Amino acid sequence: MSPAQTSTLAADRITLAHRHFTVAENLSVALPTGKVTAIVGPNGCGKSTLLNGLARIHAPAKGSVLLDGKDIHRLPSKDVARKLALLPQDNTAPEGLTVADLVRFGRQPHQGWMKQWSNEDQQAFDHAVQAADVAGLAERALDTLSGGQRQRAWIAMAVAQQTPLLLLDEPTSALDLGHQIEVFELIRTLSGQGKTIAMVVHDLASACRYADHMVAMKAGKIIEEGTPAEIVSPELVQELYDVSCDLIQDPATGSPLLVNVRRNSNFSTA
Amino acid sequence: MNALSPTSAVASRALSLPLIAAGLLLFLIIIASLLYGAGPISASEAFMVLAGSGSEEARFVVSELRLPRTIIGLVTGLALGLAGALLQSMTRNPLAEPGLLGVSAGSGFAVALAILFGASTATLTSFVAQLGALAGCALVIAATRVQGLGNDPVRLILAGATLTGLLLALTSMLMLMDQRAADEIRFWITGSIAGKPLSMLQATLPSILAALILIVIVARPLAAMALGEKAAVGLGHHPGRIRFLIVLAVALLVGSATALAGPLIFVGLVVPFIARAFAGPDIRKTLWLCVPVGPAVILAADVVSRLIAAPAELPLGVVTALIGAPVLLAIVRAGRMPSL
Numbered sequence: 009m010s011p012a013q014t015s016t017l018a019a020d021r022i023t024l025a026h027r028h029f030t031v032a033e034n035l036s037v038a039l040p041t042g043k044v045t046a047i048v049g050p051n052g053c054g055k056s057t058l059l060n061g062l063a064r065i066h067a068p069a070k071g072s073v074l075l076d077g078k079d080i081h082r083l084p085s086k087d088v089a090r091k092l093a094l095l096p097q098d099n100t101a102p103e104g105l106t107v108a109d110l111v112r113f114g115r116q117p118h119q120g121w122m123k124q125w126s127n128e129d130q131q132a133f134d135h136a137v138q139a140a141d142v143a144g145l146a147e148r149a150l151d152t153l154s155g156g157q158r159q160r161a162w163i164a165m166a167v168a169q170q171t172p173l174l175l176l177d178e179p180t181s182a183l184d185l186g187h188q189i190e191v192f193e194l195i196r197t198l199s200g201q202g203k204t205i206a207m208v209v210h211d212l213a214s215a216c217r218y219a220d221h222m223v224a225m226k227a228g229k230i231i232e233e234g235t236p237a238e239i240v241s242p243e244l245v246q247e248l249y250d251v252s253c254d255l256i257q258d259p260a261t262g263s264p265l266l267v268n269v270r271r272n273s274n275f276s277t278a
Numbered sequence: 279m280n281a282l283s284p285t286s287a288v289a290s291r292a293l294s295l296p297l298i299a300a301g302l303l304l305f306l307i308i309i310a311s312l313l314y315g316a317g318p319i320s321a322s323e324a325f326m327v328l329a330g331s332g333s334e335e336a337r338f339v340v341s342e343l344r345l346p347r348t349i350i351g352l353v354t355g356l357a358l359g360l361a362g363a364l365l366q367s368m369t370r371n372p373l374a375e376p377g378l379l380g381v382s383a384g385s386g387f388a389v390a391l392a393i394l395f396g397a398s399t400a401t402l403t404s405f406v407a408q409l410g411a412l413a414g415c416a417l418v419i420a421a422t423r424v425q426g427l428g429n430d431p432v433r434l435i436l437a438g439a440t441l442t443g444l445l446l447a448l449t450s451m452l453m454l455m456d457q458r459a460a461d462e463i464r465f466w467i468t469g470s471i472a473g474k475p476l477s478m479l480q481a482t483l484p485s486i487l488a489a490l491i492l493i494v495i496v497a498r499p500l501a502a503m504a505l506g507e508k509a510a511v512g513l514g515h516h517p518g519r520i521r522f523l524i525v526l527a528v529a530l531l532v533g534s535a536t537a538l539a540g541p542l543i544f545v546g547l548v549v550p551f552i553a554r555a556f557a558g559p560d561i562r563k564t565l566w567l568c569v570p571v572g573p574a575v576i577l578a579a580d581v582v583s584r585l586i587a588a589p590a591e592l593p594l595g596v597v598t599a600l601i602g603a604p605v606l607l608a609i610v611r612a613g614r615m616p617s618l
Contacts, residue, residue, distance in 0.1 A: 060508070063508075063511075063512065064511065065508050065511055065512075084514075085511065085514045085515065085516060086514035087514075088514065089512065089513050089514030090514075092512075093512060094508065094509070094511070094512030095512075096506060096508035096509055096512065098506055098508065099505055099506040099508070099509045100370075100504070100505065100506045101504070101505060101559075102504045102559035102560075103559060104558055104559045105504075105559045105560075109559070109560065110505075113501070113502055113505060113509075113513060114513070116498060116502055116513045116514065116515075117513055117514040119498070166512075169513070
């Protein structure tokens with residue numbers, strides 16, 4: 009990717025269903041170019057389903073997902089993979105696979121029958137391991153790494169794809185605080201390099217802190233969309249998670265900060 | 279080809295050592311397969327034949343009996359090893375065996391049926407076995423179409439196991455129906471590469487070639503599927519399509535091998551197990567290493583089958599089972615099954 013290259017991704021009135029059970033209906037969303045979008049909401053609200061829909065893993069029953077204005081399911085999957093990288097939640101790696109092995113997979117969309125590993129692939133590889141700060145771990149097996157290191161290795165694979173778009177499904181679930189920060193700061197760095205990023209985040213506080221744009225979902229519907237400062241309010245938190253809270257502004261970053269979070273009381277919020 | 283990068287040069291160097299070692303080992307086993315037999319021709323007499331002299335009788339034994347047997351063993355081992363590696367990678371199950379998919383059983387049932395209707399193992403065309411293998415695969419695929427089973431590799435194997443049970447029962451039933459057929463089937467079903475004419479290869483080589491082409495096509499996406507279904511889609515692959523091509527390649531390979539040697543169990547388990555131990559986690563390297571290891575395992579087992587009870591011979595299928603069963607137990611008892 010030349011960093012200047014951009015792509016747009018949008019859902020146009022999509023309905024997503026598992027078998028006959030409709031998870032999300034009539035969703036429309038467009039990812040702001042060059043920004044980090046966080047999809048938030050309570051468990052089971054359909055946020056991962058929406059991300060999988062955007063990533064063409066889950067074909068919509070109705071409506072369409074548009075990559076650069078074209079129906080993503082009508083584009084060759086390999087072409088899509090050159091524009092859109094995905095970090096799924098349930099990824100696995102065979103025992104003994106090294107970080108370098110993993111990152112090399114990211115070049116597959118750029119390779120062909122006759123086109124094996126090229127100089128361009130090597131450059132993308134080098135850039136990816138540096139960007140994700142895993143160059144020093146390249147020959148280590150994934151199963152010997154910490155959770156944060158492993159997740160950075162997976163992100164390096166997605167970076168090696170050199171796509172303008174990057175989708176991440178709960179990239180920090182199961183990570184402790186230090187490793188969460190490690191991954192979120194990497195995501196911010198990638199955004200700073202021009203990538204358009206969407207991620208499912210179950211921690212609202214992290215979403216407030218690290219996202220430019222927020223899509224709040226409940227029961228399969230998008231109920232609010234905008235910058236964290238615009239949309240996060242005690243009322244929204246109440247509606248999403250059925251808890252009360254107060255909001256203050258983070259003096260260091262200016263992003264909204266949830267305080268005094270508590271089970272619902274009948275008293276109005278302060 | 280483009281200049282190799284430092285990283286991929288490292289990777290290919292890591293593979294080339296075991297590949298060369300396995301190739302050398304295979305070469306030695308081929309020589310042993312030509313030199314040793316259960317019959318009265320000694321190894322030194324056979325060596326004279328290889329050196330260009332030797333008695334009339336020794337020449338006949340080496341070139342008309344042991345050479346075809348060795349070549350058929352090579353092809354059978356190649357086919358079963360690759361089929362096992364493909365299946366294990368696709369199902370992420372290190373215990374998956376071609377037998378589990380119903381392919382061997384389908385092939386075996388078709389051959390048993392043909393024998394019942396008057397074909398003898400000598401005149402049997404390999405076409406029947408391949409047809410049976412493909413039918414077995416088609417049945418499994420049809421079963422997987424039901425309720426989206428095809429998206430779940432584990433259920434795919436379960437469907438295959440059910441089919442295998444059914445087909446084995448039907449084969450047993452055929453054996454009860456006719457005494458002559460029962461004897462023939464019993465002989466064939468134990469598995470052997472002895473006394474098979476080289477002409478049988480002609481019928482199987484096109485299928486094996488087709489399977490090799492399929493393997494070249496699926497190797498890269500199959501490697502990516504080890505990262506998970508969604509990750510593979512993210513890299514631009516079509517897991518459903520890849521699985522279909524793999525099942526097809528496995529049917530072609532196992533059908534050919536069964537036609538040549540009867541249903542040999544455990545080879546498809548042992549060969550990828552050995553190859554993986556040296557090749558590491560990448561299925562592409564495992565497949566490469568299966569190319570020398572598969573034939574080496576079959577031929578080594580065959581040489582043992584000739585020597586262990588000389589001057590009589592044990593059926594090859596008995597020897598592969600005797601070697602394979604402890605390996606299976608070892609994998610299971612190791613407790614820590616390798617995740618693929």
